[in-house]
Amino acid sequence: MSNPSLLILPGDGIGPEVMAEVRKIIDWFGDKRGVSFDVSEDLVGGCAYDKHGTPLHDDTMARAQEVDAVLLGAVGGPKYDKLDFSVKPERGLLRLRKEMDLYANLRPAQCFDALADFSSLKKDVVAGLDIMIIRELTSGVYFGEPRGIIKEGNERVGINTQRYTESEIARVARSAFEMARKRSNKVCSMEKANVMESGILWRDVVQEIHDAEYPDVELSHMYADAGAMQLTRWPKQFDVIVTDNLFGDLLSDLAAMLTGSLGMLPSASLGAPMANGRPKALYEPVHGSAPDIAGQGKANPIACILSFAMALRYSFDMGDEAARVETAVEKVLADGLRTADLLGEEGKSPVSTSEMGDAIVAAL
Amino acid sequence: MSNPSLLILPGDGIGPEVMAEVRKIIDWFGDKRGVSFDVSEDLVGGCAYDKHGTPLHDDTMARAQEVDAVLLGAVGGPKYDKLDFSVKPERGLLRLRKEMDLYANLRPAQCFDALADFSSLKKDVVAGLDIMIIRELTSGVYFGEPRGIIKEGNERVGINTQRYTESEIARVARSAFEMARKRSNKVCSMEKANVMESGILWRDVVQEIHDAEYPDVELSHMYADAGAMQLTRWPKQFDVIVTDNLFGDLLSDLAAMLTGSLGMLPSASLGAPMANGRPKALYEPVHGSAPDIAGQGKANPIACILSFAMALRYSFDMGDEAARVETAVEKVLADGLRTADLLGEEGKSPVSTSEMGDAIVAAL
Numbered sequence A, B: 001m002s003n004p005s006l007l008i009l010p011g012d013g014i015g016p017e018v019m020a021e022v023r024k025i026i027d028w029f030g031d032k033r034g035v036s037f038d039v040s041e042d043l044v045g046g047c048a049y050d051k052h053g054t055p056l057h058d059d060t061m062a063r064a065q066e067v068d069a070v071l072l073g074a075v076g077g078p079k080y081d082k083l084d085f086s087v088k089p090e091r092g093l094l095r096l097r098k099e100m101d102l103y104a105n106l107r108p109a110q111c112f113d114a115l116a117d118f119s120s121l122k123k124d125v126v127a128g129l130d131i132m133i134i135r136e137l138t139s140g141v142y143f144g145e146p147r148g149i150i151k152e153g154n155e156r157v158g159i160n161t162q163r164y165t166e167s168e169i170a171r172v173a174r175s176a177f178e179m180a181r182k183r184s185n186k187v188c189s190m191e192k193a194n195v196m197e198s199g200i201l202w203r204d205v206v207q208e209i210h211d212a213e214y215p216d217v218e219l220s221h222m223y224a225d226a227g228a229m230q231l232t233r234w235p236k237q238f239d240v241i242v243t244d245n246l247f248g249d250l251l252s253d254l255a256a257m258l259t260g261s262l263g264m265l266p267s268a269s270l271g272a273p274m275a276n277g278r279p280k281a282l283y284e285p286v287h288g289s290a291p292d293i294a295g296q297g298k299a300n301p302i303a304c305i306l307s308f309a310m311a312l313r314y315s316f317d318m319g320d321e322a323a324r325v326e327t328a329v330e331k332v333l334a335d336g337l338r339t340a341d342l343l344g345e346e347g348k349s350p351v352s353t354s355e356m357g358d359a360i361v362a363a364l
């Protein structure tokens, strides 16, 4: 059997730096555990635009469709702010999500014991926090048509369309219920059914899938604005949250920030199973490209390393190996190692991106 | 000259209870300050549906258009959850906002010194917090057409439309810049211009209005997901935030929860000036109808009382009288009076809704 294949897309800003550390982990698995990957690398985002005039070349797209998993760093930067919407770095990422049909975006918001003090929230509110947000990723207002800026009389009008089909809602609801069964068996679905018809359909379909297929899972519904409040007030009330693309964008970032350690949080975006049984999959850290600190060795590689751990778990069925990486990360944190983003004003001295990567390899 | 007119719509749940306390304040102004209002009262929300089969009767709508200001309690409750979308309690509120053209929703998020400990955030993060969120309230996905649930093949499809015209964005941007000039002269505008064309137009128009009319105000732009993060991380970086109807719904609730005291927060929804120079205006607490505690004398009347204070300031040009009410509220809090929502687990005994109202009147 051939090695599992992995396409690495470091992207822009700190993407290449954090990905270099993931490479060390991948190499360690090849050397020490006999687990080798066929790794190829390509461009996405601003760097792809610089080379090809498009944030995602068709060849890269085709390659992403073929591999077992894609690992992405981050895209974007001020250099590309003035580009036309159609070739912005983000379009590369959105094209990957859409064409690979990665409908279930798994965003764990976990508070690491060693970092609980670092949150802006009180320690008792966030210590031990462990939420999984499942965000729909291929539909909604991100992709709905019609869209654009049109002229009406002598006014410009900006238009986007929120659009969800029954089956789009059903499949991501199933992802959430399956996930809940492996966790605390509790799903909270969030929408604005009091204001939006698409939210009514969302609520109805989630409830129907629940009643027909997952009656054993505890299901509740909450308006997304109340959800934002409750996440802030007492996040531990939640286990799995399922919500649409746009609400998921805000709520998962909010949940991430509760933990106080954005540089720590990975994500997985999963689609339907391929012929080999593995889901189409893309893994990426939750943090952005952080152009302000790019190239300075200040970036925290942990979120990207933990994204690779998610790949081990969800694409390669190597839950034990994933746990090995996660334990190594916990160990270096417990040992007191901190990149700059994990230090308060206390004036301790931070370790560099590569020192953090090396320490995690050593802890493996 | 005739007295200024005030239409009171207590609504559902705790609405009538908290409004009863506002009545005491209004009476005090009549008795002690010679400031009398022509007060009328009517139904909105579930109670209007119960009586008229619609959450807002046309006569009530007409009256709201005529008065100098509307003061609303809260709408909704589980009793009405199964009603058809078109007659849900919320539709009454949304109709008022739309037909009165109340495009600027002012949502202050202020942390009261006496309550800083009550937030889920660390005290240094929220103590002294004072943000003003200006949310667009008459357009966007709340009102855009087409909308509904349609059948495509044998699937249901839920559709809503985000739609903003240049002039809709321009007028609320002006509200934000005007507000900033009275505060710390700083506006942050939030959208998802990296994903939505309506967000691009939003960003462009806000920038254009700034450059042409308010170059003295400091303006920044932020993606709404980053905004949710930054509000959680370090909210004091913001002064005035301007954003659209849906993002504003989530972000203002999030900001409200930062303060730890939802029962404290008022809001004002303002439209264009009427013939008498006063803006069309509706004032309401940020909290909902809280059906679980309705009728038990547990509700906190402060948010509704402070909404009346906003009416004094924004509709009746009585800034000093507004400050008098606000100071009275601060005094009773400093004295240690707490309704049930403002008590932690410490087992102090709470005061009732009407005891709180009486204490505020006494402090005036």
Ligand SMILES: CC(C)[C@H](C(=O)O)[C@@H](O)C(=O)O
Residues within 6 Å of the ligand: A090, A093, A094, A249, B194, B195, B225
């Ligand atoms: C970069 C951007 C297009 C993206 C999104 O809005 O989905 C990001 O915020 C995310 O959450 O992955």
Ligand SMILES: CC(C)[C@H](C(=O)O)[C@@H](O)C(=O)O
Residues within 6 Å of the ligand: A194, A195, A225, B090, B093, B094, B249
């Ligand atoms: C009750 C509901 C329709 C309303 C909204 O979504 O605008 C509420 O959440 C608010 O923020 O005033």
